[in-house]
Amino acid sequence: QKEVEQNSGPLSVPEGAIASLNCTYSDRGSQSFFWYRQYSGKSPELIMSIYSNGDKEDGRFTAQLNKASQYVSLLIRDSQPSDSATYLCAVNEDNYQLIWGAGTKLIIKP
Amino acid sequence: SAVISQKPSRDICQRGTSLTIQCQVDSQVTMMFWYRQQPGQSLTLIATANQGSEATYESGFVIDKFPISRPNLTFSTLTVSNMSPEDSSIYLCSVGGITDTEAFFGQGTRLTVV
Numbered sequence: 321q322k323e324v325e326q327n328s329g330p331l332s333v334p335e336g337a338i339a340s341l342n343c344t345y346s347d348r349g350s351q352s353f354f355w356y357r358q359y360s361g362k363s364p365e366l367i368m369s370i371y372s373n374g375d376k377e378d379g380r381f382t383a384q385l386n387k388a389s390q391y392v393s394l395l396i397r398d399s400q401p402s403d404s405a406t407y408l409c410a411v412n413e414d415n416y417q418l419i420w421g422a423g424t425k426l427i428i429k430p
Numbered sequence: 431s432a433v434i435s436q437k438p439s440r441d442i443c444q445r446g447t448s449l450t451i452q453c454q455v456d457s458q459v460t461m462m463f464w465y466r467q468q469p470g471q472s473l474t475l476i477a478t479a480n481q482g483s484e485a486t487y488e489s490g491f492v493i494d495k496f497p498i499s500r501p502n503l504t505f506s507t508l509t510v511s512n513m514s515p516e517d518s519s520i521y522l523c524s525v526g527g528i529t530d531t532e533a534f535f536g537q538g539t540r541l542t543v544v
Contacts, residue, residue, distance in 0.1 A: 363535040416526035
């Protein structure tokens with residue numbers, strides 16, 4: 321059974337600080353990794369994708385991938401109250417199907 | 431990405447009735463999926479909608495309860511049949527294979543069964 325694990329939170333971070341979200345996956349053969357943000361009552365939206373070991377930066381967001389440790393993380397710098405949402409980690413299986421984590425609820429405190 | 435239009439956005443239905451949810455994409459896509467999301471929970475894949483053939487259902491979901499159509503590469507429907515309060519949930523249409531293996535979602539349908 322392929323699994324993606326996330327801490328459900330809530331993770332509370334002061335405004336302006338760095339929020340660190342973590343995800344582990346069970347299938348060592350996985351090749352594609354994604355972070356989605358989901359606001360309450362809305363559908364998930366893709367914010368980051370990463371395919372190779374190392375860091376990938378996009379604005380205030382940095383995704384980190386370590387395939388040896390089967391670990392993916394998302395860092396949000398200069399956290400804003402608008403970043404408060406549930407963050408879902410997803411890992412590609414096959415035929416474009418994704419395996420989803422349970423999501424981490426992030427709360428940014430003003 | 432793609433523009434994915436899902437409707438209705440919400441509905442309140444009587445138990446025992448059926449509701450059909452539509453998903454329209456503004457371009458041809460390889461893969462279309464239907465998910466269910468219970469409040470506070472993650473996404474559960476119901477089925478993969480296959481163009482021109484029967485959908486592929488995940489464990490715990492059956493065609494009689496969740497019939498799916500996909501007549502072409504831009505459109506799919508999910509029907510929730512003989513509804514009970516346990517079917518109250520958010521149903522999401524998703525597409526994949528546009529640029530890579532990532533998924534994009536419609537706005538979702540919030541279903542309440544009374």
